[in-house]
Amino acid sequence: MQKPTYHHGNLKAALLSVALDHVRQYGADKISLRALARDLGVSQTAPYRHFADKDALLAELAAEGFNLLAQALQPATQTAQHDPVSAMEQAGASYVKFALTHPEHYRLMFGSAHFHDRCFPGLDRTTEQSYDAILQIIEAGISQGVFRAAATELLALSAWSTVHGLASLLIDELIDQSRVEDNEQLIKAIANTLMQGILTPPT
Amino acid sequence: MQKPTYHHGNLKAALLSVALDHVRQYGADKISLRALARDLGVSQTAPYRHFADKDALLAELAAEGFNLLAQALQPATQTAQHDPVSAMEQAGASYVKFALTHPEHYRLMFGSAHFHDRCFPGLDRTTEQSYDAILQIIEAGISQGVFRAAATELLALSAWSTVHGLASLLIDELIDQSRVEDNEQLIKAIANTLMQGILTPPT
DNA sequence: CGACACATGTTGACACTGAGTACATTGAAT
DNA sequence: ATTCAATGTACTCAGTGTCAACATGTGTCG
Numbered sequence: 264m265q266k267p268t269y270h271h272g273n274l275k276a277a278l279l280s281v282a283l284d285h286v287r288q289y290g291a292d293k294i295s296l297r298a299l300a301r302d303l304g305v306s307q308t309a310p311y312r313h314f315a316d317k318d319a320l321l322a323e324l325a326a327e328g329f330n331l332l333a334q335a336l337q338p339a340t341q342t343a344q345h346d347p348v349s350a351m352e353q354a355g356a357s358y359v360k361f362a363l364t365h366p367e368h369y370r371l372m373f374g375s376a377h378f379h380d381r382c383f384p385g386l387d388r389t390t391e392q393s394y395d396a397i398l399q400i401i402e403a404g405i406s407q408g409v410f411r412a413a414a415t416e417l418l419a420l421s422a423w424s425t426v427h428g429l430a431s432l433l434i435d436e437l438i439d440q441s442r443v444e445d446n447e448q449l450i451k452a453i454a455n456t457l458m459q460g461i462l463t464p465p466t
Numbered sequence: 467m468q469k470p471t472y473h474h475g476n477l478k479a480a481l482l483s484v485a486l487d488h489v490r491q492y493g494a495d496k497i498s499l500r501a502l503a504r505d506l507g508v509s510q511t512a513p514y515r516h517f518a519d520k521d522a523l524l525a526e527l528a529a530e531g532f533n534l535l536a537q538a539l540q541p542a543t544q545t546a547q548h549d550p551v552s553a554m555e556q557a558g559a560s561y562v563k564f565a566l567t568h569p570e571h572y573r574l575m576f577g578s579a580h581f582h583d584r585c586f587p588g589l590d591r592t593t594e595q596s597y598d599a600i601l602q603i604i605e606a607g608i609s610q611g612v613f614r615a616a617a618t619e620l621l622a623l624s625a626w627s628t629v630h631g632l633a634s635l636l637i638d639e640l641i642d643q644s645r646v647e648d649n650e651q652l653i654k655a656i657a658n659t660l661m662q663g664i665l666t667p668p669t
Numbered sequence: 670c671g672a673c674a675c676a677t678g679t680t681g682a683c684a685c686t687g688a689g690t691a692c693a694t695t696g697a698a699t
Numbered sequence: 700a701t702t703c704a705a706t707g708t709a710c711t712c713a714g715t716g717t718c719a720a721c722a723t724g725t726g727t728c729g
Binding site: 292370373374390391411414416417418420424425426427428431432435437438442443452453456457458459460464 | 495573576577593594614616617619620621623624626627628629630631632634635638640641642645646652655656658659660661662663664667668
């Protein structure tokens with residue numbers, strides 16, 4: 264509805280939009296360019312004018328996902344300067360919430376190592392972007408002395424590993440829900456354990 | 467070479483074996499039953515005698531993977547009774563090492579939530595098996611007072627999240643290797659952070 | 670011992686779906 | 700009027716899953 268100025272509308276954006284719907288509904292592995300084309304009432308080969316192949320489209324979708332994730336972490340980074348601890352907790356919660364809100368999108372973002380076999384410019388940059396958010400918070404915490412005086416990268420990767428692992432296990436339903444009272448509780452508890460490992464120990 | 471006693475060998479085992487090769491070489495998503503059949507010099511329809519469909523074969527392969535993982539964690543669980551801390555470190559290292567040694571297999575095991583849409587008996591059981599290994603160690607640690615007096619499940623899930631997250635990030639090459647000296651160091655450092663969160667704080 | 674059932678595997682189809690390519694066509698802008 | 704990007708048409712190739720008909724070892728039961 265934005266730019267119907269063209270021949271048949273701006274197909275690229277439309278494709279990405281519909282693709283996202285399909286990813287959400289059926290998962291990234293089930294996506295078919297043909298199905299997208301059908302949904303848009305366009306020929307099977309039209310998508311190839313805009314994307315070299317299916318992976319290229321998925322890569323763009325993944326990049327979009329990383330942008331959204333970085334956006335979701337934005338508020339936490341702003342808290343970082345005056346309260347790194349809260350910022351950390353906030354970031355962790357936002358991260359996992361993002362993953363649970365967009366499970367298939369998240370899976371697409373992280374579940375496709377083959378993206379790195381080929382060079383998809385833009386993807387790497389957006390990945391960094393999300394990681395930098397964590398990095399900033401850790402840096403603030405260390406420089407203020409509330410976080411353990413370790414290498415920034417190491418603490419950041421610890422945190423990332425934990426939230427990414429938790430998010431993945433939850434999304435893939437590998438955590439036996441009957442053993443856990445409630446996801447909110449679980450997330451908080453794990454965040455707490457993580458923080459204990461990151462915080463400067465009380466003297 | 468083991469049991470050529472049969473009509474054409476015991477195809478099921480052969481299929482799983484070749485499938486594993488293919489998973490290792492090309493990844494689970496690229497597997498094709500036809501290709502497996504070709505490799506074994508067998509007709510295209512033969513695999514269907516043994517597996518309802520491709521997913522069924524992949525599910526069995528995943529189950530095998532979980533068995534191997536549980537096996538890899540075995541030594542650590544035996545250490546658990548007399549030294550939960552070492553056991554924990556050992557388990558973490560073994561876990562990540564397993565993932566890095568069999569990256570595609572690991573991805574297959576965890577990257578396919580669709581397995582849970584359909585009921586694959588045996589898969590759930592083997593998954594539990596690996597998780598139980600962690601659980602045992604945590605239990606020992608808590609009962610001996612060296613681990614924080616928290617709910618066993620919560621500590622176990624913290625640990626699992628961390629190692630699974632780390633393993634996934636490493637496998638998917640999402641960790642910028644230029645920023646990290648060496649994976650061994652990284653794994654130890656993250657294990658250390660995790661342990662700080664799990665250990666009973668010094669009084 | 671012989672006959673028969675049964676599981677395993679073969680052959681040769683078939684319907685369906687998707688990826689990707691070559692070449693023709695449209696239509697908007699210059 | 701021409702040009703060029705955006706789209707369409709018509710194809711090839713490969714994989715999944717299915718089917719029916721047939722072949723051959725294996726074991727069982729009379």
